[in-house]
Amino acid sequence: MANAQISAAAFAEEARAAVERAIAANKDTVAAAARLLADCVAADGVIHGFGTGHSQATVLELVGRAGGLIPTNRIGLTDLVLRGGEDRAILADPLLERSPGLARRLYDLAGPRPQDVFVIVSNSGVNNSIVDMALHVREAGHKLIALTSLTHTQAVPALHPGGRRLADLADAVLDNCAPAGDALLPLPGGGTLCGVSTLTSALLVQMTVAEAVGLLTAEGGQAPVYISANLPGGHERNTVLERRYAGRLHRGGF
Numbered sequence: 094m095a096n097a098q099i100s101a102a103a104f105a106e107e108a109r110a111a112v113e114r115a116i117a118a119n120k121d122t123v124a125a126a127a128r129l130l131a132d133c134v135a136a137d138g139v140i141h142g143f144g145t146g147h148s149q150a151t152v153l154e155l156v157g158r159a160g161g162l163i164p165t166n167r168i169g170l171t172d173l174v175l176r177g178g179e180d181r182a183i184l185a186d187p188l189l190e191r192s193p194g195l196a197r198r199l200y201d202l203a204g205p206r207p208q209d210v211f212v213i214v215s216n217s218g219v220n221n222s223i224v225d226m227a228l229h230v231r232e233a234g235h236k237l238i239a240l241t242s243l244t245h246t247q248a249v250p251a252l253h254p255g256g257r258r259l260a261d262l263a264d265a266v267l268d269n270c271a272p273a274g275d276a277l278l279p280l281p282g283g284g285t286l287c288g289v290s291t292l293t294s295a296l297l298v299q300m301t302v303a304e305a306v307g308l309l310t311a312e313g314g315q316a317p318v319y320i321s322a323n324l325p326g327g328h329e330r331n332t333v334l335e336r337r338y339a340g341r342l343h344r345g346g347f
Contacts, residue, residue, distance in 0.1 A: 099278055104287045107277040115270040115293040116300075123297065126238045126265040127304030133210040133236070134164055134305070135314050139341050141203055143168040143226055144214035145190045151214045151240060151294040157344050159327075161302055163317040163334050166342050168226075172202045176343070196225035204341070205235065212238045212298075216275055216290045218246035218259035225253070227262040238301075239263035240294055248273040267301070269293040 133140055140162060142152035149169060156167040170189060173179040177198065183189060205211075211230045215223040218241040230237050239259045243266070246258050260266045269290050276285035306316040317337070322328040335342060 099280070099286060104278055108287075108289050108292055111270055111277070111289045111293055112296060115268070115296060118268050118270055119297060119300070122265050122267055123300050123304055126267060126301045127308060129210050129236045129238060129265060130162070130301060130305035131308040131312075131314075133208060134162065134309060134316070135312075136208040137164075137337075138206065138208035138210060139164045139166050139338060141166045141168055141205060141209060141211045142214070143199070143211065143223075145170065145220065145222060147288075147291065148214040148216060148294075150291050151298060152212075154295045154298040155212055155302070157319070157342075159319050159321040161319055162305070163319055163331070164338050164342070166203060167344050168199050168203050170199075172199055172343065176202050190220065190222040192222075196222050197229055200226065200229045200233075203343070205233070206341075207234060210236045210238065212240065213259060213263075214240045214294065215259050216242045216245055216269070216271060217249060218242070219249055219252045221253055223259050224251075224255070224257050224262070227259050228255075228257070231262055237263045238265045238267065240267045240269060240297060242271040242273070242275070242290060243268045245271060245273045245275070267294075267297045269297060 130140060140155065142155045142165065144152045152167055155161065156165040170184060173183060174181050189195070213223060213227055218239065227237060239262070241259050243260065246260055251258050270293055271290035274285055275288040275290045277289050278286040280286055306318065309316040317334045319331050320327045322331060
């Protein structure tokens, strides 16, 4: 694509190829990740999603979404304010996610149970808060699914003092097949345009959820799934199903 035209069609072509790569590369890992989700739901567990920066968009594909699993909890920096007693001004700190002890505090605020599973999303997989959270999750004995770009994470140095990356700590690693730097279209003066990781990561999340629900159904279990609150009776139905997990599901944000 070195001399390719910058256009909607060019991006669509490259994005389609990235989607096909992600599907082909993750057949086994989607199955492994789905098994972890299905076992978690069957054991009355909750699936916790965590990501910072733009990776939060992928967490939103997993947590509290129409057509998605109900026992899902979003962990985010806003938890420090919403449930941790911090002043809202703390969120203006651009270095907040690098704060020592941050991941442990967010983990504690989530209040996970032993059977709960974590899905941690990071394109680079090397930022301190991401690796810290993964370390806490593993030390506590939870199963961990990582969603990352293996190309990107292998192209950059590990930033965590222990030299670990997110992918090093996971029970199942979903590779979103985004290039290093994420964007696809080269610019004439250098650099690239139009990120693809959100597109392929959302696909992998939905594939994994579909496979997990298929496993639960085939094994005679219940698959508590949201329907749109904008359909007649949707909100009421979802609220009834959420009661089973009272106090365990948080959506973050303001």
